[in-house]
Amino acid sequence: MNIEDIKKPENIVYKRPALLTDTVMHYCxxxxxxxxxxxxxxxIDEMGIQDRTIGxxxxxxxxxAYNYIDIDWQEAAHGRAPALATAxxxxxxxxxxxxxxxxxxxxxxxxxxxxxxxxxxxxIVVIFINNGIYGMTGGQMAPTTLLGMKTATxxxxxxxxxxxxxxxxxxxxxxxxxxxxxxxxxxxxAAAARKTKAAIRKAxxxxxKGIGLSFVEIVSTCNSGWKMSPVQANxxxxxxxxxxxxxxxxxxVLKK
Amino acid sequence: xxxxxxxxGFGGQGVLSMGKILxxxxxxxxxxxxxxPSYGPExxxxxxxxxxxxxxxxxxxxxxxxxxxAVILNQQxxxxxxxxxxxxxxxxxxxxxxxxxxQRTDIRIARIPAIEVAASVGxxxxxxxxxxGGFLALKPIVSLENVDRGLGKCIPARYSDLIALNRKAIDxxxxxxLEIK
Amino acid sequence: xxxxILMKGNxxxxxxxxxxxxxxxxxxxxxxxxxxxxxxxxxxxxxxTGMVVLQAESETSSINMVYGGASCGKKVMTSSSSPGISxxxxxxxxxxxxxxxxxxxxxxxxxxxxxxxxPSQSDYTQVVKGGGHGDYRNIVLAPASAQDMYDFVxxxxxxxxxxxxxxxxxADGIIGQMMEKVELHPVKPRRTDEEIxxxxxxxxxxxxxxxxxxxxxxxxxxxxxxxxxNQKLKEKYDLxxxxxxxxxxxxxxxxxxxxxxxxxxxxxxxxVVEELRAEGIKAGLLRPITLFPFPENEIATLAHRVRSIMxxxxxxxxxxxxxRLAAAGTSCPxxxxxxxxxxxxxxxxxxxxxxxxxxxx
Numbered sequence: 170m171n172i173e174d175i176k177k178p179e180n181i182v183y184k185r186p187a188l189l190t191d192t193v194m195h196y197c198x199x200x201x202x203x204x205x206x207x208x209x210x211x212x213i214d215e216m217g218i219q220d221r222t223i224g225x226x227x228x229x230x231x232x233x234a235y236n237y238i239d240i241d242w243q244e245a246a247h248g249r250a251p252a253l254a255t256a257x258x259x260x261x262x263x264x265x266x267x268x269x270x271x272x273x274x275x276x277x278x279x280x281x282x283x284x285x286x287x288x289x290x291x292x293i294v295v296i297f298i299n300n301g302i303y304g305m306t307g308g309q310m311a312p313t314t315l316l317g318m319k320t321a322t323x324x325x326x327x328x329x330x331x332x333x334x335x336x337x338x339x340x341x342x343x344x345x346x347x348x349x350x351x352x353x354x355x356x357x358x359a360a361a362a363r364k365t366k367a368a369i370r371k372a373x374x375x376x377x378k379g380i381g382l383s384f385v386e387i388v389s390t391c392n393s394g395w396k397m398s399p400v401q402a403n404x405x406x407x408x409x410x411x412x413x414x415x416x417x418x419x420x421x422v423l424k425k
Numbered sequence: 426x427x428x429x430x431x432x433x434g435f436g437g438q439g440v441l442s443m444g445k446i447l448x449x450x451x452x453x454x455x456x457x458x459x460x461x462p463s464y465g466p467e468x469x470x471x472x473x474x475x476x477x478x479x480x481x482x483x484x485x486x487x488x489x490x491x492x493x494x495a496v497i498l499n500q501q502x503x504x505x506x507x508x509x510x511x512x513x514x515x516x517x518x519x520x521x522x523x524x525x526x527x528q529r530t531d532i533r534i535a536r537i538p539a540i541e542v543a544a545s546v547g548x549x550x551x552x553x554x555x556x557x558g559g560f561l562a563l564k565p566i567v568s569l570e571n572v573d574r575g576l577g578k579c580i581p582a583r584y585s586d587l588i589a590l591n592r593k594a595i596d597x598x599x600x601x602x603l604e605i606k
Numbered sequence: 607x608x609x610x611i612l613m614k615g616n617x618x619x620x621x622x623x624x625x626x627x628x629x630x631x632x633x634x635x636x637x638x639x640x641x642x643x644x645x646x647x648x649x650x651x652x653x654x655t656g657m658v659v660l661q662a663e664s665e666t667s668s669i670n671m672v673y674g675g676a677s678c679g680k681k682v683m684t685s686s687s688s689p690g691i692s693x694x695x696x697x698x699x700x701x702x703x704x705x706x707x708x709x710x711x712x713x714x715x716x717x718x719x720x721x722x723x724x725p726s727q728s729d730y731t732q733v734v735k736g737g738g739h740g741d742y743r744n745i746v747l748a749p750a751s752a753q754d755m756y757d758f759v760x761x762x763x764x765x766x767x768x769x770x771x772x773x774x775x776x777a778d779g780i781i782g783q784m785m786e787k788v789e790l791h792p793v794k795p796r797r798t799d800e801e802i803x804x805x806x807x808x809x810x811x812x813x814x815x816x817x818x819x820x821x822x823x824x825x826x827x828x829x830x831x832x833x834x835x836n837q838k839l840k841e842k843y844d845l846x847x848x849x850x851x852x853x854x855x856x857x858x859x860x861x862x863x864x865x866x867x868x869x870x871x872x873x874x875x876x877x878v879v880e881e882l883r884a885e886g887i888k889a890g891l892l893r894p895i896t897l898f899p900f901p902e903n904e905i906a907t908l909a910h911r912v913r914s915i916m917x918x919x920x921x922x923x924x925x926x927x928x929x930r931l932a933a934a935g936t937s938c939p940x941x942x943x944x945x946x947x948x949x950x951x952x953x954x955x956x957x958x959x960x961x962x963x964x965x966x967x
Binding site for chain 3: 225235253255
């Protein structure tokens with residue numbers, strides 16, 4: 170097979186999703202964001218809903234998500250994405266509306282917005298990246314930072330007497346009657362990424378059914394913030410993060 | 426013509442709605458009106474008052490401190506507003522529950538036994554309409570025809586039987602008001 | 607003849623929103639403006655016009671819902687009172703920075719802090735100068751009657767969409783709570799999706815293959831890009847100042863003394879002018895209807911002619927700073943009288959202060 174053969178459409182085994190733009194991503198090598206963006210772009214493309222999808226990007230590392238996926242975007246104030254999504258979905262009920270938020274954005278400054286969007290049963294999708302740290306501002310403690318974990322603002326490790334306990338927000342949201350689908354996934358292996366993609370697809374499909382809010386938490390690495398190599402970070406995540414944030418579906422109202 | 430009125434009493438006596446019906450009746454007569462209530466925590470079971478201004482021309486300030494008429498329905502309001510009646514103005518009050526009657530000698534003073542009137546009509550809720558009748562007997566600023574139209578605007582159509590009841594209370598109030606000086 | 611209805615200023619806002627084709631209202635209860643959302647909920651416009659009405663969990667959320675709705679090119683609004691507006695200032699700054707149209711109603715009460723629930727004008731500086739972070743301005747309309755409340759909903763949206771800028775109706779507890787006769791104008795239907803695509807091609811309506819993606823953002827990170835954007839905003843604000851100044855005058859033609867007052871204070875000052883004129887003192891009143899843009903040229907012109915100017919406000923002296931700037935090129939003295947804390951001045955009290963300031967008997 171020569172190079173021209175390889176380029177033939179029938180021989181393609183892998184390609185950049187059509188909806189990922191040419192913009193070079195600003196994420197650190199090893200970061201989970203790039204993988205999740207790719208999965209999201211694939212789902213929107215495969216569902217054929219590019220012209221009916223509106224994304225809300227957060228404040229945090231993924232603030233520039235709008236540069237990478239070729240759909241209409243709104244850039245929210247820190248933590249407020251679910252409020253923007255609420256109005257967007259209610260005013261444009263035929264659209265697919267999702268927020269993309271990190272743990273500082275969603276689980277710290279934006280707790281009121283996410284909890285009430287869930288309580289109201291807004292028919293939106295929430296993609297929640299949980300890497301236990303503030304990446305963009307330089308590695309400070311997040312609400313999801315594990316006990317003992319060192320960050321820029323917990324240099325001696327997170328001490329519950331000083332800093333309180335990690336917030337397991339997906340489980341909290343599962344208690345709210347307005348949520349339809351809540352799952353926790355990861356993207357550290359090809360198999361995990363495939364499951365995450367299926368979860369994102371299900372969340373989008375559920376949001377079109379008018380049965381409530383769908384929430385996909387993705388336990389992620391921040392190797393820069395964690396000060397590890399990507400490989401070390403993946404290992405540390407599976408050994409430590411998964412213990413506090415176990416992978417799997419938490420709630421699915423359509424599953425009997 | 427400009428009439429500046431304060432209506433004051435307890436919450437629940439229908440002070441605000443009496444003002445509203447009077448104001449709406451004046452609109453039916455092509456007059457300009459303002460209706461400015463006291464609002465806030467003092468509404469909760471305490472005193473309620475509303476300043477209603479009726480005028481043939483555009484109304485500037487909706488806030489006044491001297492009134493052509495004070496309609497006073499409890500002692501606290503008597504204490505607060507007796508001295509706010511303009512000389513030559515009217516103080517109309519319900520004597521029940523009043524322990525210190527008005528002392529002014531430079532104004533008209535009239536009593537309306539509105540509890541009794543409402544009882545005679547058969548419904549204590551039309552208390553405020555008995556008072557309105559008393560006011561209209563002394564100051565026929567708004568015609569009864571326009572009062573009927575004002576009532577029609579304030580009372581939903583499905584309660585149309587209440588319009589007749591309210592009107593009856595107004596009529597009886599007009600008959601029962603007693604100008605004492 | 608148009609129907610005339612007795613209603614509160616707050617109710618007029620709600621009824622006007624429904625009748626003027628507003629797409630969405632998002633709010634949170636606070637005295638003295640709660641009748642806005644109460645009236646909307648009672649009227650159920652989602653059954654008649656399709657208007658969305660939602661009680662949010664906080665003012666922070668209401669304004670961010672407005673941000674989301676405005677991003678879609680929809681006519682969206684919120685209302686609140688002073689402490690709630692403070693919470694909204696973050697969102698208003700984002701909306702201004704993203705150049706989105708929206709309408710915000712502030713029915714002012716006394717502050718600072720929790721303050722009182724009685725009428726006040728003490729958010730003048732906050733709202734007129736911006737309120738949130740960064741260099742931006744709101745278009746600010748100051749109603750003086752329930753009819754103004756009704757009319758300014760439509761006017762506010764017209765200006766907001768014309769300039770892609772937040773517009774604020776800066777009212778107070780008197781204008782919100784007072785009932786007056788309101789004339790209802792013909793109904794304007796909500797805009798269709800097609801009309802939104804035409805009037806707001808920048809909106810996030812879902813990206814078709816025929817255009818680039820629309821991104822609503824206020825972020826640039828590059829200081830040169832941001833500076834260019836700030837200068838573009840400045841040009842827009844200058845244009846607004848040239849085109850949109852609105853004010854009314856009362857007996858200024860032969861006035862020797864000028865009073866400047868906005869909102870409910872201007873109503874009270876009409877009575878002041880009449881009392882002074884009855885005593886042979888030639889006073890006149892200028893009422894700014896737009897607070898931004900401020901009628902500075904009109905005040906400057908009068909400042910050349912009158913003996914003095916007095917700014918009358920329900921605060922410690924906020925608009926008076928703009929009156930002083932307007933009169934700065936003249937020798938006309940500028941005075942101030944105000945009441946605070948939710949207390950309202952009477953015409954008599956202002957007459958006395960006016961005479962004191964002007965050394966008149």
